[in-house]
Amino acid sequence: MYNTRLVNFSLASFRSKFVPNHCRYFVLSFIRGNIFRSFSSLSLERTETSSQERDIHKLRNVGISAHIDSGKTTLTERVLFYSGRIREIHEVKGKDGKGATMDFMELERERGITIQSAATSCFWANHPINIIDTPGHVDFTIEVERALRVLDGAVLVLCAVGGVQSQSLTVSRQMNRYKVPRVAFINKVDRQGANPFRVVQQLRDKLHKWAAPVVIPIGLEDELKGVIDIIQREALYFEGKFGEQVVKKQIPEALVDDVEKHRKNLVEMVAELDEDIADKFLSEQEITEQELKQAIRKLTVNLQFIPVFMGSALKNCGVQPLLDGIVQYLPNPKEKKNTALRLVKKEIDGEVKQVEEPVELNPSPNEKLVSLAFKLEDGRYGQLTYLRVYQGTLKRGDYIVNSRTGKKVKVPRLVRMHADEMEEISEAVAGDICAVFGVECASGDTFTDGKDTFSMESVFIPEPVISLAVKPKTREVSNNFTKALTRFMREDPTFHFYSDPETKQMIISGMGELHLQVYLERMRREYGVECEAGQPQVNFRETVTRRTNFDYLHKKQTGGAGQYGGVIGYIEPSEDPLHNEFVNRVVGNAIPPNLIPAVEAGFREACERGSLTGHRVQGVRMVLEDGKSHSVDSSELAFRIAAIMAFREAFPKAGPAILEPIMNVEVQIPTEFQGAVVGALNRRRGIILSAVDYGELSVIQAEVPLYEMFGYSTELRSMTQGKGEYTMEYKEHRETTQHIQQMLIEKYQKEQAERK
Known part of the structure; x- marks a missing residue:
């Protein structure tokens, strides 16, 4: 048995003023x-x-x-x-x-x-x-x-x-x-x-x-x-x-x-x-x-x-x-095997080109420096950047290069974190996790010593699924409001904000109700900004369900150089339901090659706002087969407008549909409440995948539209005498019911009419 008094004496001694903090x-x-x-x-x-x-x-x-x-x-x-x-x-x-x-x-x-x-x-x-x-x-x-x-x-x-x-x-x-x-x-x-x-x-x-x-x-x-x-x-x-x-x-x-x-x-x-x-x-x-x-x-x-x-x-x-x-x-x-991409010069088809070549990193302090900024935090002393050093040595006072921007910055302070406390260190070597102050960058940036061009694979970032319209209660705090939103978006890649050009509202988006509630509360505590928040808005999407041809000519004469651009082709559902795809199949010079990118830009711009509900369009492929051009009046602007108008004309004929986010929901409840909870999920258009009884505990797994999940936490607590809990996670966007689709279209049309 150890002498407890000796241990307590020792601990007390080392807390005394005779032992420096860092020791x-x-x-x-x-x-x-x-x-x-x-x-x-x-x-x-x-x-x-x-x-x-x-x-x-x-x-x-x-x-x-x-x-x-x-x-x-x-x-x-x-x-x-x-x-x-x-x-x-x-x-x-x-x-x-x-x-x-x-x-x-x-x-x-x-x-x-x-x-x-x-x-x-x-x-x-x-x-x-x-x-x-x-x-x-x-x-x-x-x-x-x-x-x-x-x-x-x-x-x-x-x-x-x-x-x-x-x-x-x-x-x-x-x-x-x-x-x-x-x-x-x-x-x-x-x-x-x-x-x-x-x-x-x-x-x-x-x-x-x-x-x-x-x-x-x-x-x-x-x-x-x-x-x-x-x-x-x-x-x-x-x-x-x-x-x-x-x-x-x-x-x-x-x-x-x-x-x-x-x-x-x-x-x-x-x-x-x-x-x-x-x-x-x-x-x-x-x-x-x-x-x-x-x-x-x-x-x-x-x-x-x-x-x-x-x-x-x-x-x-x-x-x-x-x-x-x-x-x-x-x-x-x-x-642990870690690789980076290095830019190297190679001869391809008789030309010397820069290509990315995967390189396995060697976690040695004597190699060229490669480190990844994986997390950003705004602290009392400015931006705190968390780094993982994969190879080489990073020292306080060193100059490091951001591979994405090419900027060289000095490392003024180097620390090792203990929750929110910091311990000053003079260097970090391969394998270390540390943090630096005063280095402006984005999450996922690679830093090197400039001796070679390396780039690490960034982090997978899921898309936000829920949005809120927010505004500060008073004009006096509008500067802090903007500062807070900018800081939060820099720290958290799943938190987005933008100003809606039509409603003039500030929209914040995130991974769930709790996610956005936490940021609103942090805004109040850390920046003194009280916010008014509108009803949570689900990030619906629009898509097409069948192939439809388009043939559109944009022609405008204003006295000087006019605008002339024609596009011919079709739109159809894409093989990738999450992304849009543009395919160029123009043969010859019906559309000059240098103007093809303008057509693609117009298509992608048109997909930003669908005609049914104003939500983004996804899962669409645009195939450009032919077109018309003019030696004088054709321009990038003309073909971009032609692509936008062609898409808008073809979209309503292509079987447009509204997609809604579907969530994987897991509910844990006392077994006695299983019947009531299953019934409530069914009323919310949920599909029960499994309901497993573990004695006194039951675990229900279901797929439920996010649109139906608002207020569920209150209902669950009420049904289970406060003993139930649930989690949900985004699974996919899936076509919604005709009833919901019609309701969303009517709501959007009413909003548009009120703005006119």
């Missing part, structure tokens, strides 16, 4: 690391003294992602405490008024949800770990998207009761998109109705991943006492006020058979994927702990396997084994 973290980490992590099989020595001397093989860049309310932020709080990064544990919406470390925004602490991803760093068993805690709500999915873009590994947190939920599927798709290896942590095994082994099966069935537990709980629900490491065959109990003392004991006799069963299943699954383990397994040779761990690591890094940990972050159970798993199984920056 306290390292000293505290050393004390907690050596006292509280006695069970770890990994070395506890701390040898890092500078970025250059640090071993990149020990570095881990990890994201913590999950469905909303699965316990990500609570888990991150424990990780920071056990690693010595923080001295006290605070809860989400804690009674002490402080809230969790990573939820540093006042709005996050009030609502009890994560809104912005937050970065921090810590040490565990001599391994530096950069952590990004991401939001779980689908409205803030861009925060998860850009975090996973720059991370080498991830922890997928799942609820032992809810299991693999809708946002779990979304997060998994995002991890697949960026090829991010992951471990899973099944949290809340202390909750009533917890069944972690059902969740493991869901990982296999719903995510289509090979997954098996490497840790199992000792007891479930209120009988949770600890966990068992089935690889090392050890029972781990978490003692002390915050579970900081990990005590190893023999496996309880009643669980020995269960442990052997799970260990055998684990070995069999690994043997299915790894030849070396398969050979030993088939020849009935003993597979050592080290061999099994090495095989699991190789399969995890290669995206073939997910090791599963279990516990309860809130009850301080099972977090330290997860930290060991992060170090043991997730890749270092050298094990």
Whole structure:
């Protein structure tokens, strides 16, 4: 047993004025690391003294992602405490008024949800770990998207009761998109109705991943006492006020058979994927702990396997084994393949041209600098730009070049983030995640040292699905209103705003009602701007359903040079329902080649506003087959107008239709309310995909038009006595019903008539 008084004395001493601020973290980490992590099989020595001397093989860049309310932020709080990064544990919406470390925004602490991803760093068993805690709500999915873009590994947190939920599927798709290896942590095994082994099966069935537990709980629900490491065959109990003392004991006799069963299943699954383990397994040779761990690591890094940990972050159970798993199984920056595009000169058809060539990056501090700006934030000292350094070294005072703009800028300050706190650093090397001040750029820009032209692939950005008309209540704050909107759009690529030229209203667009409500509240708190918001407007789209020919001649004579341009062809549904396509099939010089781009520009301009409801047109292909031109009067303006008018004439004849956004909706409710909730979804034109009963909990998955989802949260709370919750995610645009289509057309025509 450790001497608690000695520990408290030590901590108090290092909080004193005799220890400088910038040293306290390292000293505290050393004390907690050596006292509280006695069970770890990994070395506890701390040898890092500078970025250059640090071993990149020990570095881990990890994201913590999950469905909303699965316990990500609570888990991150424990990780920071056990690693010595923080001295006290605070809860989400804690009674002490402080809230969790990573939820540093006042709005996050009030609502009890994560809104912005937050970065921090810590040490565990001599391994530096950069952590990004991401939001779980689908409205803030861009925060998860850009975090996973720059991370080498991830922890997928799942609820032992809810299991693999809708946002779990979304997060998994995002991890697949960026090829991010992951471990899973099944949290809340202390909750009533917890069944972690059902969740493991869901990982296999719903995510289509090979997954098996490497840790199992000792007891479930209120009988949770600890966990068992089935690889090392050890029972781990978490003692002390915050579970900081990990005590190893023999496996309880009643669980020995269960442990052997799970260990055998684990070995069999690994043997299915790894030849070396398969050979030993088939020849009935003993597979050592080290061999099994090495095989699991190789399969995890290669995206073939997910090791599963279990516990309860809130009850301080099972977090330290997860930290060991992060170090043991997730890749270092050298094990994650990253590529960039480099401009090189090549001879093509006798001409020397610049082409983009993919280049695999080498995460070495001695290579040419390549870094990606993945997140922007306006702070107290100006724009804060989060960077992931992929190769080379970035130093304070260096000049770096923005590959997109070609501008050279100086790095005045370089910091490492801990939630909203900053630690000054002199340099960041390959594999690091850092932040710089005073560098103007856009999210997704690549920065280099100017010695070569590199460009990294940017982040996937989903389209906004909902809009609001907003205006400040008083004219005096109009400047702050514009500043706030500009800042928010720069920070968040899924937040858009524009001024409607007809209604003169300011329209903001985002991923959902909560997304826009948060920005309106931030505008009030951070800029003192009270806003009036109109009814939420759904982003409908227009399209065509059949092929229609067009033949239009634009001819205008004004005394001098006239306008003359004729276009002939057809419009039809495009193979890509999300985008418009222009095809040039003109043979000869019926239309001069230099004027063809003007026809395309006119077509795309016409698609910006459809004739049925004024919404954007998508999923249309325009094929230009012939035309007419005049040697004097033909111009870009004439052909652009001809294309616009030709499209407007052909569109009403091409079977125009209105598309509405369809949402994937997942509702979690007590089973007793299942019938009422299903009926309510049907009344909202929902299509029920599944309704699964997990004892006291039912999970309903449905597809529902976004237009019908307004006010659903209030209705759900009313139907379920406040016990129900739901999430929704954009799926696709789909043709709406004739009734809704007619209603929207009449509304648009009425608005147009009132404006005349």
